Amino acid sequence: MTEYEITFKRYLSLNLFALSIFIAGWAITPYDTVFLGLLLGGSGSLYNLWQMYRKTNKLGNAAANKQKQPTLGSLSRLMTGGLAALIALRYPETFHLVSVVVGLMASYIIIFIDFLSFQTLRRKRGE
16 A cells, blocks of 8 residues: 555545534534534545545556546535535524635545644654
């Protein structure tokens, strides 16, 4: 398994952990709309992460085989965010719009925190 696959699996597990926290928050706290918004946005974020992993693999294989390189699908990822926002706008009594936007950024937040933690570990080791 390559380092890229290991990193993706780590991001996937952290995203699933975040989604489980959102589900627990929806079930336990009185802030239903906030946690449902986070869950909707987080689900879109997880889908975008998986889609980016899949498209990057295709791009790498195409480059290795010297074939025409496919696109990374930015439009489809933007449309996922737009769909989540439209759902939140259509059902404001169920989904909190700001929470949906924060949930859509969940993967990026997780990637950023992971990067900072690895940089901190690297500095402590003296690399």
